Amino acid sequence: DNGPEFNDPTASALFRFWMSNNDYHVDNDRAGERGYMGGIGPEWASAAAVPGSLFKMYASEGSTRVPLIISGPVANARSEFHPAFSFVTDIAPTIADIAQLPPDSDTDGRSLLPLLNGERTDVYAESDPVGMEVAGNSALFKGRHKLTRNTLPHGDARWRLHDIHDDPAERNDLSATKPELRDELLADYERYAANAGVVSLPEDYDIQAQISINTASQWIAQNRLLASVMSLSLLALIAGLLALLLRRGEGS
DSSP states (O other): OOSOOOOOGGGOHHHHHHHHTTTOBOOGGGTTSTTBOOOOHHHHHHHHTTTSSSOTTSSSHHHHOOOOOOOSGGGTTOOOOOOOOOOGGGHHHHHHHHTTOOOOTTOOSOOSHHHHTTSOSOSSOTTOEEEEEETTEEEEEETTEEEEEOOBTTOOSOEEEEETTTOTTOOOOOTTTOHHHHHHHHHHHHHHHHHHTOOOOOTTOBHHHHHHHHHHHHHHHHTHHHHHHHHHHHHHHHHHHHHHHHHHHHHO
């Protein structure tokens, strides 16, 4: 998976309205039953991601550092822990390698089979850059170092450099003490972004605000009649209040 879910469905009035009209609830006494849609929120999501920073959707270790469990003949029935860095793009090449399919030059990632067979102890060399971007949240992994940028509302769109081997919580920004390394990883990320066709987002981009806008737009599109009735009712209410205020003003 990709880190603890931080969204709280009860935080949005619009989503609460949608839930009430679609038989969903957040009654903890009925947690796990039909229609339950509770959430732990960002506070408990942060706790669940310890020692990583932040949670799902972001580029910090609380989102990106997750276990990969492999079982079956390919694992040679060995109960071993491999600390080697790998990435989600390595899954498809690994499956293809196990199935003895020819390599696909259009597929990113590397096969984990040499690691599982004991032929190698790593998947990527210290000098191999691996980039990622999700909704403006970006990272570049290279050896023990990682360049990270997180968007609003839980980030500030600033690039930070971390030694994730010694600092998986990403608390110590090394940008000031290792500016050359920061620039090197930033150049690696820019090459990755250009090759992958990453669309740059403004620094004030807020993913949660955008999700709310998209959700509202989708709901209005699917419920045009109800949305029109609600809008006309609101306008009628405002007009009535204004008329009442004008009459009181004339009476005084």
